[in-house]
Amino acid sequence: MSETQPRRRGRPPGDGREAILEATGDLLRERGISRLTTREVAARAGVSEASVFYHYGDRAKLLQAAFDRGLAPLLAIAAQGEVAGADRHQVLERVGRGIERFLMEAMPILTAAQSDAELRDELAAMMSERDLGPHRGVSRVGDYLAAEQAAGRVRGDVDPHAVAASFVGTCVMRAFQATMHLPTRRLPPLSAVIDALDTMLEPPPG
């Protein structure tokens, strides 16, 4: 993590550990967890298979490490502060893109875990414990809309968190579709959804 020496270009010689983790993540996304063998990982990382086990003990621990890294964006977005900004439309645009981007990184991990009940349950336990999940995004956006509502800039007769759920849900749907390698072009663009929600959130004149 911390280095006093100036960084050199390329991978430091002998840093097989990092190369292995990177190869694992790449294979996980490209070929899927079923095709993820320690053989393939070693080959792509340019090391021997024994090195994989030397560094990570067994396949399960290697997967765990790859999952931890792959879910980092999910932790990052959860750790972010409050949502704020002058223009509501711009705020939703920025937050929505962020959620989609984060989900696109994490989604392959989430779906990969579904291939094995043990992995799935471990992941579910971890996420429950840390209170992770889409509801975090919903809370963040919902709190923002609630503040806007309190300031009189959002109509008072709707539940801000319910609207936030529909917004985050749109992002989840789009990310899920993209992860499955299905075209998202048949879905309304995110900006259109933001336009509609933004318009409907406007307080009635008078």
Place this chain on the structure above:
Amino acid sequence: MSETQPRRRGRPPGDGREAILEATGDLLRERGISRLTTREVAARAGVSEASVFYHYGDRAKLLQAAFDRGLAPLLAIAAQGEVAGADRHQVLERVGRGIERFLMEAMPILTAAQSDAELRDELAAMMSERDLGPHRGVSRVGDYLAAEQAAGRVRGDVDPHAVAASFVGTCVMRAFQATMHLPTRRLPPLSAVIDALDTMLEPPPG
């Protein structure tokens, strides 16, 4: 499929083919595709492993058959007619529950396919060819809202299909969360989202 004889109770003797397919689906949902071995399938179906290969040729074709069956609800919802009804709130409630129910059935199949690039790409090709996906639900709900808009029962300054996307997205998010065995209780209930959208869709008085 068609039988002139009166049906007997229970599984007909010697219908191993059906038992195998059922066992495959069960294992797929319960333990995940990585743990789905022909051995386990045979054991749960109460037949020998050779029977599995006799009926389905190889593991890939067995999976294909299980996928076809598991995605039937997706085909069913796509084949449904137009959405209609007197009360908009009730219509959204009914359609939303339907989408959630269908997705809860199909989601394990969709995520299972992500474990193998070959399966994933085959599924994506099949869905593209048949024009399947969340956008079908979005279209159906969007067309309904557009009709309501034309009838003056939905405000005219929003894109009905964009609102429909946010609605279907909510259902996708909830189904995805449930499939991952994460609690959906931290998300706003679907009825709250319907309430909010319904309220916001109301045309301004006057």
Place this chain on the structure above:
DNA sequence: GTCTATAGGTTGATAGAC
């Protein structure tokens, strides 16, 4: 830390009797 070589176990698939 990294390698080669290999043990040990699991899996998909086939052969042949009934």
Place this chain on the structure above:
DNA sequence: GTCTATCAACCTATAGAC
């Protein structure tokens, strides 16, 4: 159609040299 028995391939993991 269903079974038992078996095989070849593959995968995880370890041993031991460098």
